[in-house]
Amino acid sequence: MIHYEYPLSERIRTLLRLESLFERFDAHAASPDPHAHHSALLTLFEMAEVAARADLKSDLLQELDRQKAVLSALRGNPHVQGATLEKVLAAIESAHQGIYQQPGKVGQHLREDEWLMTIKQRAAIPGGMCEFDLPSYHYWQHQPAEQRMQQLQCWLAPFSSIRAAVDIVLGLLRDSGQPEVQHVDNGHYQRMLESRNPQLIRVTLGDSLPCVPEISANKYMLNIRFVPAGSGQMRACTAQPIDFDLTFCTL
Template sequence: MQQIGLLFEELAISTPPQAKHAPIVLIYEYPLTERIRALLRLEDLFARMAHYLGAPDIHDHHAALTVLFEILEVARPDLKSELLQELERQRQVLTAFRDNPNISSEALDTALNEISEALNLLHALTGKLGQHLRDNEWLISVKNRSLIPGGLSEFDIPSYHLWLNQPTAQRQRDLQTWLEPFLPLRDGLAIVLHLLRDSGTPEAYTASRGSYQRTLAGVNSQMLRIRIHDAMITPETSANKYALNLRFMETDFHQRPRQVERDVHFDLTFCAI
């Protein structure tokens, strides 16, 4: 992944580093296709899973198991074939850069090797994604109880209470075993999202009195990236293949957000691969 980033940085326009103690600038991503929506959700779930899995506490491992159930629900079966197609297409695109003197051949080879490895691991996956969890009757019983608020109390499912009180190393081994078949999916989507984020160039816009609209006819985009230079303003995004509508909201965590009544400067990136 690092080499892919370095490769595309050679093609991108560099931006000056932020000054020390600069205010927080957040980037809000909005998917324009269901596939990218699923990949972004899975990216977030895998990150949370890694955090909880690495912690020793039973409450962290309880959270890790519930995240695993979310991964099972989001990782629809056709994602594997979609990732395979996209990674193969990107391999062909990068291969075309071999004769470009401005591209490091070493970085290019490393990026191509990472894509090839991800493709091989995805091809090696057999059966339906997540079937190993669905075939585990105990896990499915825990999953069903987890849908009930407080449904995993020890008097509801004593075997789960027993599992939580196994040694930390044992719980971590179990969680890693259950997670393992999803890892090729995680690695493949990480490459696709990295390439997608690097595919566009930010452009500056102004939302008059907190509102911005534009048509998207002729715009090829799978994801929007919105960067706002005011930490307490958030975008409400409504978009499809025909139009984009943005409303910038003044955020107060103690009352309902309201639309900003002043002009808002923001950067917008259309991403597509």
């Protein structure tokens, strides 16, 4: 199954982008190949740009406080596993403290490194990171893989509290909805949202279905058009019926 997610607020959109960047960084940094480490470093620069939003830290702190209050009220509930609840509350508290104690903008440690900023500036130029442009970076890429991996993890470390908070908020958001099985015959799905007010819409399709959903939505209406995967004209998939799971998620 493949999950397609559509955020209905800029805040959730930012969290999804950060989650994607963290996952991409992990994939690149785990490889010993210097080209993979180059991609990991560029991903760090993207991460810092996305996380530099002035209200990101305050938004996450407020949401963690709200979720802590909601979950704390479930203590003693016979339908809730106490150990799991306490584990989630401890994770929320740890992430909250980490963000609260973090000075300045997220990713500031990268901006204060002149060497890294030189690399970032050259990266914006097509083909601008050859050895004759950045000999010191060329030298870094020829250091032992373990040394480069350790350095990448050091640059990532100040993002750890933000990453923990993103994982908690998105995890709770995704768990808030129940999938509903839907069916379309003409490649189009439309639905009034009424008072649902979702923050995230998830569409789940079987990976053997050669179609992808184009989702558009606001607080009143949801439209999904299923189009063929890959290149070519983006016409609706009308040749076959489509079954999919639809989930509305709200914190």
